[in-house]
Amino acid sequence: MSRIRLKTPAEAPERFREFMLRRGDLNVFRLLANAPAVFGGWTRMVDELLDSPTFTPRLRELVILRVASLQRCRYELAQHTDRGLQAGITARQLDAVTGTGELDDIGLDPTELAVLRLVTELCVTHQVGQDAFDAVLAALGTEATTELMILISSYYGLAFILNAVDLDIDTRARLREV
């Protein structure tokens, strides 16, 4: 049971209601709508992350699912499991990425492996060794590597909110692409 009362779209200011209806009437949006002084900026950031063409849906969902698993965030995992499968992640890959299994023998390509190794090292130690960083930079280039950092940091930080509030997992509502 969520530790903070959730605001329905009808209770939210008009400028937030549009976002909540467009992206899906999710509990996370109902929660963050409690902070109107900062929710608008957060929604702009999320819109840019979701609309960006820099990553394939598959790579983006692999990153999000790995971060969610390392942060032990049930809410993020629940929201992104189906999206990951729809983006072409196999059930076996999903199990390994969200569990403690080995990443090496599940059919990930070298870029995906390098990215997930960086995600793991960064979320666990808050640092990244030079080799792990160089492997990602060589595979993605400067722009996508930088955007990867913002993607990781967004879901890593969001997990703290969701876990702290013990936010209820949505029964049916799912995040929508526009």
Next chain:
Amino acid sequence: MTRIAYQDPDKLTEEARVLLRERGNLNVYRALANAPNVFTGWMIAGREHLTSPTLSARLRELAILRTAQVMGSPYEVTQHTGLADQAGVSPVQRAALAPDAELDNAGFDATELAVLHLISELITTKTVRAELFHQVHTALGDEATVELLMVIHRWAGLALMLNALEVDLDTDARISIPPVSPER
């Protein structure tokens, strides 16, 4: 030495350039400006945190410094030390925010102490005990509690980026708080 080249502000959109310059043209922003598809939104989100009246500047800076300390981000600590001083955080209190220091005898009030304990517990264990959450929630109410959690969200995530990119500490430039702009 940062692991990626800093972006030239002249290559950014006007909106992004204004956001970067009003905050002090810091290395962290010039590094993250390499991701133009998402940089502007990320900057606007931060701007709202720095200009929001919901949390006092003192509580906001305490939360940022505690998050920075627990995450291990010397860049964030350096950039926010001056802001914390201006907001009334004493040097003894600043020193007490280090993860291996003692919080209890540095003159924090009960709400500040609960907030600081929540931050370290959340980052370290990835959750917060119900009693501690209740203590913070009772003191702050819904709006400020959610905004506090969003501060932790932002600066914990930023610490990861700063460490991964090994962003150089700015020699002289320090973050400046932008003016409140109602149109945003």
